[in-house]
Each structure stands twice: as C-alpha cells, then as structure tokens.
Amino acid sequence: MPKPRSVAGLPVGAARAVVSATPLSHAPAGRARQGVLAAAAAYLIWGLFPLYFRALRGVAALEVLAHRIVWTAAVLGVVLTLLRRWPLVVAALRRPRLLAALTSSALLLALNWLIYVWAVLNDRVLESSLGYFINPLVSVLLGVIVLRERLRVVQALAIATALAAVIHEVLAIGHAPWLALALAVSFALYGLIRKLAQVDVWVGLFVETLIMAPLALIYLVGMSLRGAAAFGAQGAQLDLLLLLAGPVTAIPLVLFAAGARRVSLSTLGLLQYIAPTGQFVLARWVFHEPLAPATFRSFALIWLALAIYSLGLWWRPKGARGAA
Numbered sequence: 001m002p003k004p005r006s007v008a009g010l011p012v013g014a015a016r017a018v019v020s021a022t023p024l025s026h027a028p029a030g031r032a033r034q035g036v037l038a039a040a041a042a043y044l045i046w047g048l049f050p051l052y053f054r055a056l057r058g059v060a061a062l063e064v065l066a067h068r069i070v071w072t073a074a075v076l077g078v079v080l081t082l083l084r085r086w087p088l089v090v091a092a093l094r095r096p097r098l099l100a101a102l103t104s105s106a107l108l109l110a111l112n113w114l115i116y117v118w119a120v121l122n123d124r125v126l127e128s129s130l131g132y133f134i135n136p137l138v139s140v141l142l143g144v145i146v147l148r149e150r151l152r153v154v155q156a157l158a159i160a161t162a163l164a165a166v167i168h169e170v171l172a173i174g175h176a177p178w179l180a181l182a183l184a185v186s187f188a189l190y191g192l193i194r195k196l197a198q199v200d201v202w203v204g205l206f207v208e209t210l211i212m213a214p215l216a217l218i219y220l221v222g223m224s225l226r227g228a229a230a231f232g233a234q235g236a237q238l239d240l241l242l243l244l245a246g247p248v249t250a251i252p253l254v255l256f257a258a259g260a261r262r263v264s265l266s267t268l269g270l271l272q273y274i275a276p277t278g279q280f281v282l283a284r285w286v287f288h289e290p291l292a293p294a295t296f297r298s299f300a301l302i303w304l305a306l307a308i309y310s311l312g313l314w315w316r317p318k319g320a321r322g323a324a
Contacts, residue, residue, distance in 0.1 A: 035262025039271050042255035045248075047278020050128075052248055053120040054287070055241055059230040061118040063223060064245070066216035067231065068113060071246025073209035079250065080206055088203045099207070101197045106208035108190040115182050124179055126289045129279035131183030133302045136272065137162045137309060138188035146192060154312030158305045165301030172294030201257055266313040273306060 056064050080086055092098055119128040137159050143149040151159075169177050194204060223229035231242050260268060280299075283289045291299075 031262050035259045036267065036271070037259070038255045039259025039263060039268060040274060042252040042259060043271050043274035044278060045252040045255070046275040048282070049116075049248075049275075050120045050125045050279055050282050050287070052241075052244075053117055056238070057121055058234065059121075059238070059242070061114060061121055062219065063230055064117045064121075064242070065110065065114045066219045067242040068117075068245040068249060069110070069209055069212045069216040070220070071243060072249040073206065073213045073246075075246035075250040076202065076206040076209060079254070080202060083202060085200065085203055088200055089206060092199055092203050092207055098197060098199060101193055102199070102204060102207045103211055105190050105193040105197065105204075106211040108186050108193065109208055110212055112183060112186040112190060115179065115186070119179055119183075123287065123289055125279055125283035125287055126291060126295070127177060127179045128183055129276040129283060130177060130299065130302065131180035132187075132276035132279065133273070133299070133306060134162060134166075134180060134184040135187050136269065137305060138184045139191055140309070142188050142192050152312065154308060158309035158312065161301055161305035161308060165298045165305065168301060169295065169298040172292070172298065177298075201253075205253065269313050270310050273310075 053064065080089060092102070116128055119125060140151075140155050141159055144151045166177065166181070194201075197204060199207075220229065220231070224232065227233075231239055263271075284291060
C-alpha cells in the first residue's frame with residue numbers, strides 16, 4: 001500500500017522533494033495548521049486503503065495493479081496540465097540518467113503496490129501494516145549505509161529495537177515476516193531513489209506511471225481478449241471501482257504535497273504512523289484477522305522502536321532538527 005515516507009505514502013526521505021526550503025518558524029500559524037490537516041488527511045486515506053482494495057476481491061492483484069497504474073497516469077496527466085508542468089516532463093524524459101533512476105523507482109513502486117494489493121486481497125492486512133511501521137526505520141538505515149548519514153544514539157537504539165522485533169517474529173512463526181519486510185524495503189528503496197533523483201514530485205510520479213503504463217495496458221488488453229478480465233465482465237459497480245483507482249491514488253498525493261510544503265519533516269515523520277495504525281485497526285476490528293500473542297509482542301517492540309525514533313525527532317537540538 002499505495003506514499004510521495006511511501007507513494008503506498010512517501011517516505012520522509014522522498015518528501016524532501018516537496019518540502020519548502022522556508023523554515024517553518026517563518027510560516028504563519030494558520031499555514032502550518034493547514035499543512036498538518038492536509039498531511040494528516042493524506043495519511044488517513046492511506047490508512048483506509050484496505051477498505052477500497054477489499055471491495056475489489058475477486059479481481060486478480062495483477063489486474064488491480066494494472067488499472068491503478070493506467071488510471072493514476074491519466075489523473076496525473078490532468079494534474080500536470082493544471083500545474084502547467086508539461087515542460088518539466090519533457091525535460092525529464094530527455095535526461096537519460098534521470099530516466100534510468102525513475103525506471104528503477106517505477107519498478108520498486110510497482111512491486112510495492114502489487115505486494116500491498118495482494119496482501120489486502122488475501123487477508124494479510126496486519127502484515128502489511130507491520131511493514132509500513134518498519135518502513136521509516138529501514139529508511140534511516142539506508143540513509144546511514146548509502147548516504148553516509150550519521151546514525152545518532154536514539155536512531156541506533158530504535159533500529160536495534162526494530163531488529164529485535166523482527167528476530168522475535170522469526171522465532172515465533174518459524175520464518176521471516178517476508179511480506180512486511182518486502183513492503184518496508186521496497187518502499188524505503190523507492191524513497192531513497194526519489195530523494196537522489198532530484199525531480200519534481202508530480203513529474204517524477206507521472207514519468208514512473210508513464211514507464212509502467214504500456215506494460216499495464218498490454219496486460220489489460222490481453223486479459224480482455226482472452227475473456228479473463230474482471231473489468232467489463234463483473235458489473236458496472238466493479239468497473240467504477242477500478243476506474244477510481246486513479247483518483248484514489250492521486251487525491252492523497254495532492255493532500256500530502258500540499259501539507260509537506262507547510263510542515264517540518266519531523267512533523268511528517270510522526271504523522272506517517274497514522275497510515276499503518278489505520279491498517280492495523282481495520283485488520284483487527286473490521287476484517288477480524290487473528291493476532292497471535294507472539295505477533296502482538298513483535299508489534300509492541302516495533303511500536304517501542306517508533307516511539308524512541310519519534311522522541312528523537314523532537315528532542316534533538318533545534319539546529320539539527322531543521323536539517324531532518
């Protein structure tokens with residue numbers, strides 16, 4: 001699950017591309033409040049994503065992914081027209097190195113979307129929420145390994161606690177929580193590439209979906225010719241739901257971009273937990289997925305790690321906080 005942390009929400013690392021360079025202290029209080037509300041709304045929508053994808057049960061995860069790619073590209077095309085950013089798209093397409101980077105990020109995004117959709121359709125929402133709880137800590141670890149960022153004591157303690165949670169889960173269930181780890185790592189890598197690509201958030205996402213769209217269209221046409229497609233065969237309600245994949249993906253991105261320009265990265269780092277929390281609540285009390293005591297202890301360790309990480313965002317010196 002569809003973010004510009006994560007585009008299923010973008011990682012905070014990727015959010016740097018849309019956050020204004022103006023310090024938050026120079027922004028009016030009303031502007032900051034609007035930013036918090038917009039970003040919180042985006043994460044709340046991402047947290048409710050399982051409700052939308054669960055309504056598509058009976059459709060193959062790959063077909064859902066293909067529709068999401070195609071209709072998201074269409075919606076973003078409209079957004080770019082309204083923002084008058086088509087010259088930036090043309091410029092991006094003429095830069096081979098940037099195009100190579102966006103091709104890599106597109107593959108990671110498609111993988112992340114596919115795993116998430118499959119998880120929701122197969123009653124694995126708890127595992128997906130675990131993955132998105134782990135994601136910010138994986139992003140921090142990638143920053144240390146790839147970008148040579150300094151790992152502070154609080155961050156090291158948070159990552160160690162998260163690692164303890166993963167080890168505990170392995171010992172409890174007999175294997176690694178591969179689905180959760182795949183979601184966390186794929187989205188963290190996506191955020192890292194988007195951070196390094198230095199491209200406008202809307203242009204980057206449109207080019208990514210544009211790269212994926214031809215294969216998605218070929219797949220959908222092939223499915224339709226074989227009579228295996230759900231679209232057009234299972235009623236107007238399902239067709240409408242598949243068409244809504246574009247707006248459902250784009251709307252929280254619009255809200256996120258609006259909010260990210262108005263609030264600090266530390267605030268975004270805390271707000272992002274709304275999404276996996278929403279998924280966890282839906283999994284337990286709406287979809288009634290079982291939660292074994294051992295798995296609950298793993299979640300508790302992850303929540304502890306995130307609490308440590310979040311406290312570190314707020315308690316560090318003011319000069320360091322601005323560089324987050």
